[in-house]
Amino acid sequence: MRLINLTQLSAIELDECRNKHPKHALIEKVQTLGLPTRKSEAYRYVEVEPLLRETYEYAEFAPKPIVYGEKIIIEDGYVTTAPKGIRVYYSDFDDVNMNHYDPLYFLGHLLSPKVIMIEIDGDSDIELLHRFTKSNTLISYRIVIKNQTNRHASIYEYFESKNAQNSLILYGYDIMVTQDSTLGIIKNQTINDNAYNMVASHNVKVGKQASMMLKTFDFGDSSALQLLNIELDTHAMVDTGHLLYLLGHAKRGTVSKIVHKGEHTHSTQEAKNILDDGARGIFDALIKVEQSAKYTKTRQNSKAILLGEGSFMVAKPQLEIYIDELEASHGSTTGQLNNNQLFYLQSRGISKIEARKMLIIAFANTLIETIRDGRQQEKIQKSFEEAFYKKDLS
Amino acid sequence: MILDIKNLHAKIGDKEILKGLNLSLEKGKVHAIMGPNGAGKSTLSKAIVGHYDVEITAGDISYKGKSLLELSPEERALEGIFMSFQNPVEVPGVNNAYFLRTALNAKRIHDGKEELNAAQFLRLMREHLTALGMKPDMVSRSLNEGFSGGEKKRNEILQMLILEPDVIILDEIDSGLDIDALKAVSEGINQMKDEKRSFLVITHYSRILDYLKPDYIHVLKDGKILKTAGVDLVEKLESEGYDWIKDEL
Ligand SMILES: Nc1ncnc2c1ncn2[C@@H]1O[C@H](COP(=O)(O)OP(=O)(O)OP(=O)(O)O)[C@@H](O)[C@H]1O
Ligand SMILES: [Mg+2]
Numbered sequence: 001m002r003l004i005n006l007t008q009l010s011a012i013e014l015d016e017c018r019n020k021h022p023k024h025a026l027i028e029k030v031q032t033l034g035l036p037t038r039k040s041e042a043y044r045y046v047e048v049e050p051l052l053r054e055t056y057e058y059a060e061f062a063p064k065p066i067v068y069g070e071k072i073i074i075e076d077g078y079v080t081t082a083p084k085g086i087r088v089y090y091s092d093f094d095d096v097n098m099n100h101y102d103p104l105y106f107l108g109h110l111l112s113p114k115v116i117m118i119e120i121d122g123d124s125d126i127e128l129l130h131r132f133t134k135s136n137t138l139i140s141y142r143i144v145i146k147n148q149t150n151r152h153a154s155i156y157e158y159f160e161s162k163n164a165q166n167s168l169i170l171y172g173y174d175i176m177v178t179q180d181s182t183l184g185i186i187k188n189q190t191i192n193d194n195a196y197n198m199v200a201s202h203n204v205k206v207g208k209q210a211s212m213m214l215k216t217f218d219f220g221d222s223s224a225l226q227l228l229n230i231e232l233d234t235h236a237m238v239d240t241g242h243l244l245y246l247l248g249h250a251k252r253g254t255v256s257k258i259v260h261k262g263e264h265t266h267s268t269q270e271a272k273n274i275l276d277d278g279a280r281g282i283f284d285a286l287i288k289v290e291q292s293a294k295y296t297k298t299r300q301n302s303k304a305i306l307l308g309e310g311s312f313m314v315a316k317p318q319l320e321i322y323i324d325e326l327e328a329s330h331g332s333t334t335g336q337l338n339n340n341q342l343f344y345l346q347s348r349g350i351s352k353i354e355a356r357k358m359l360i361i362a363f364a365n366t367l368i369e370t371i372r373d374g375r376q377q378e379k380i381q382k383s384f385e386e387a388f389y390k391k392d393l394s
Numbered sequence: 395m396i397l398d399i400k401n402l403h404a405k406i407g408d409k410e411i412l413k414g415l416n417l418s419l420e421k422g423k424v425h426a427i428m429g430p431n432g433a434g435k436s437t438l439s440k441a442i443v444g445h446y447d448v449e450i451t452a453g454d455i456s457y458k459g460k461s462l463l464e465l466s467p468e469e470r471a472l473e474g475i476f477m478s479f480q481n482p483v484e485v486p487g488v489n490n491a492y493f494l495r496t497a498l499n500a501k502r503i504h505d506g507k508e509e510l511n512a513a514q515f516l517r518l519m520r521e522h523l524t525a526l527g528m529k530p531d532m533v534s535r536s537l538n539e540g541f542s543g544g545e546k547k548r549n550e551i552l553q554m555l556i557l558e559p560d561v562i563i564l565d566e567i568d569s570g571l572d573i574d575a576l577k578a579v580s581e582g583i584n585q586m587k588d589e590k591r592s593f594l595v596i597t598h599y600s601r602i603l604d605y606l607k608p609d610y611i612h613v614l615k616d617g618k619i620l621k622t623a624g625v626d627l628v629e630k631l632e633s634e635g636y637d638w639i640k641d642e643l
Binding site for chain 1: 443
């Protein structure tokens with residue numbers, strides 16, 4: 001199938017859809033927003049259009065039985081294993097956020113007859129492995145996460161692929177962080193050698209007095225994009241952090257929109273970007289403070305270190321504010337490694353190459369160290385160092 | 395003679411700061427440099443360690459009989475030159491102990507010795523920490539990050555003690571130190587004194603010199619060493635300042 005064809009339905013076909021198709025509202029959304037082109041706001045800095053023009057294998061929805069395992073494994077869009085104590089099942093979903101800005105969010109829902117529902121009871125740390133094993137295939141799935149009030153849960157996401165070249169993966173979360181709970185999503189994703197193409201589009205609602213932590217660690221030499229839409233209810237809090245270490249010709253990063261809806265909401269967003277070779281990092285992030293969101297606090301920052309001749313950072317932190325009373329700070333810097341620091345290390349006998357490495361790792365560590373679970377922190381550290389030393393060996 | 399500076403001219407940006415400076419450091423001796431603000435004292439120490447700010451336009455610095463000018467900063471350090479910075483930079487994310495061990499092992503490899511493992515290194519460091527009155531958590535923190543002025547200076551001395559260099563340049567190591575810290579730091583320095591090492595101590599105050607008992611006092615002014623004398627000179631400088639010192643040539 002070709003995704004581009006979806007937007008080229010005739011008026012008659014559309015009318016027919018409207019009458020028959022249970023998801024005609026989604027089709028209309030995709031049509032009005034239009035599939036991403038080079039001119040689309042959210043997709044200006046990556047080349048998604050060619051991906052949508054490709055012809056992909058596409059299989060009818062055919063879930064497999066779920067067996068017990070240590071972690072949740074989703075293979076080519078279907079759950080294969082899930083741990084005890086967590087309810088993972090397929091379900092209809094009628095809570096699509098019709099205000100989302102991303103057409104691929106709607107497309108993802110359109111292409112997923114059922115969503116993968118993950119219901120977390122109690123306090124837990126869950127590992128979620130996404131595995132891709134099919135090439136030239138359109139793999140599309142949506143995950144819905146529900147947690148419980150007064151509970152703390154974290155999901156650690158990992159990615160694995162084998163023979164998944166030229167596949168397009170559209171996935172994403174719809175998350176409702178329940179009132180008075182905390183939820184963490186920590187993503188660790190290295191993509192090398194164009195192992196697959198991915199656009200991940202998420203929708204998060206943080207309930208009253210709830211808090212969400214979203215940390216993403218994106219490494220490697222290949223392109224991908226994640227899009228976030230996060231809404232904060234009264235006294236809700238979100239803490240987001242994004243680390244990029246890119247090399248080669250990767251174009252990768254985050255497009256995000258955080259909307260403060262309720263009073264006394266807090267958001268922080270910190271992007272750290274290390275760009276080598278001809279890589280392009282993207283941090284295109286809007287914080288919107290609505291009229292109803294008095295006493296908002298928000299802090300947003302992007303720092304980029306350019307290591308390569310052709311490396312480049314697109315940093316667009318933006319604030320859109322409709323109230324007078326708030327605490328807000330935002331900014332972005334792009335530069336090289338700090339010469340003073342480099343010299344200090346060298347003056348103690350550490351070689352320039354080693355000193356550079358120490359400083360780059362240090363820069364990354366300031367975000368990696370925000371992951372409090374020691375074992376998970378180490379895993380991310382390892383992924384980073386593998387991506388980093390790969391450059392060294394080549 | 396361990397370090398010999400001859401007719402050194404050096405620029406920072408377009409401005410000539412050192413204008414034909416001559417200075418020789420003797421083995422086993424403590425040399426103190428005093429001089430007005432902006433005279434070029436820090437520039438001189440930066441020139442010796444190869445700081446990127448400083449461009450040498452004429453003259454030479456030789457160390458153990460060989461010119462230093464062709465060596466990179468790290469090579470100079472490995473050869474045994476050490477400078478404590480007037481304002482040590484903060485390096486967030488680089489663990490202090492890890493940094494120290496990396497530096498020490500680089501030196502040990504250069505000297506043909508075995509590297510120290512983490513446990514051996516920790517033992518070595520603990521001894522020094524106690525002697526310097528440093529809290530053990532200082533080494534598990536990021537290098538200099540959030541350290542007070544005095545803590546930064548002690549951390550410089552800790553590095554000196556661990557690296558055991560042959561030429562030690564201390565750029566205002568005494569500024570910002572409280573009385574106890576000054577004593578601890580001075581004792582650290584005195585403990586390093588031996589017949590092979592030499593010290594270049596840059597200071598504005600006599601207090602640290604009371605502890606260190608320098609062999610020579612040099613006055614750096616107008617980009618040159620304009621006067622060299624014994625320790626008695628300090629008292630005169632403290633009472634009369636630097637105005638009376640003129641280029642006698
Ligand atoms: N990076 C720099 N850029 C421009 N000028 C500089 C720079 N570093 C030093 N200078 C100038 O060089 C001159 C000498 O500075 P230096 O730091 O060597 O003085 P100093 O003798 O150490 O003074 P102090 O006693 O105040 O530490 C000063 O005029 C100073 O402003
Ligand atoms: Mg100075």
